[in-house]
Amino acid sequence: MVIHYKEKSFFTSKDLALSVIGGRWKIAIIWCLLQQSPLRLSEIQKYLPDVNQRMLIRQLRELEEDQIITRMVYPVVPPKVEYQLSEIGLQLKPVVTSICDWGDHFRIFLEENANKKSVQ
Amino acid sequence: MVIHYKEKSFFTSKDLALSVIGGRWKIAIIWCLLQQSPLRLSEIQKYLPDVNQRMLIRQLRELEEDQIITRMVYPVVPPKVEYQLSEIGLQLKPVVTSICDWGDHFRIFLEENANKKSVQ
């Protein structure tokens, strides 16, 4: 996840992808914005209560720089900022979906394993 | 990527998945083993020349602990060890594929962007 594509010219597709979506909370953020869009910062925080605000904002900034999400600022008081997935960001849906699906399989796999052990 | 599922009882599917495949080189290793299997350590190193051996071994160990890959040791000299994806590991193929596909799209997206800028 470390080397960002802007600092390296040659990359395989997967490395390029991972340099953009590999951050600690990025898949989670993208997942939120696939559930509901647009979302305000405070709403994303409700979806992801484990992420502290500072961290969340950093990850949002990075996603914005990479043009995965867009950030709309409304000049009102109190401030209102809305985040949503860009076109290329929306195309990450199969990635998020396949990760969730595999997670489901893996959970079942772990449970079956646990059962086998307890039977022995 | 940080909190491993063994240290936390409740997890969404994606968090569970990411706790297992979120390591720096894990997707890359799984990608290798989807291309060719089984592979010896030295062969994986040829696929991934940027990863130092120590790091590679650590990531392999973690994948093995999580039962994503299997490790076969042949008691010969010089030693021979073969790695391959387990059944649940093989099921990660859609994840790797969708990441690669999106990376391709994103690369095209970046190139188009660059062209637009140079035309302006």
Add this chain to the structure above:
DNA sequence: GGCAATACTGACGTTTTTGTCACTGTGATT
């Protein structure tokens, strides 16, 4: 005047992850 709401930012420290270096063991080969 003081406080609330929202969306931040800066400085700083901690933790995690990643990388480097030197080293191990064994049998065959030169």
Add this chain to the structure above:
DNA sequence: AATCACAGTGACAAAAACGTCAGTATTGCC
């Protein structure tokens, strides 16, 4: 007796990621 091949391990250092705390700005409300 030295060297090679292969697959490691241990101790440590560096870098990156992550988290915490305090503070900013604006306007309206009590």
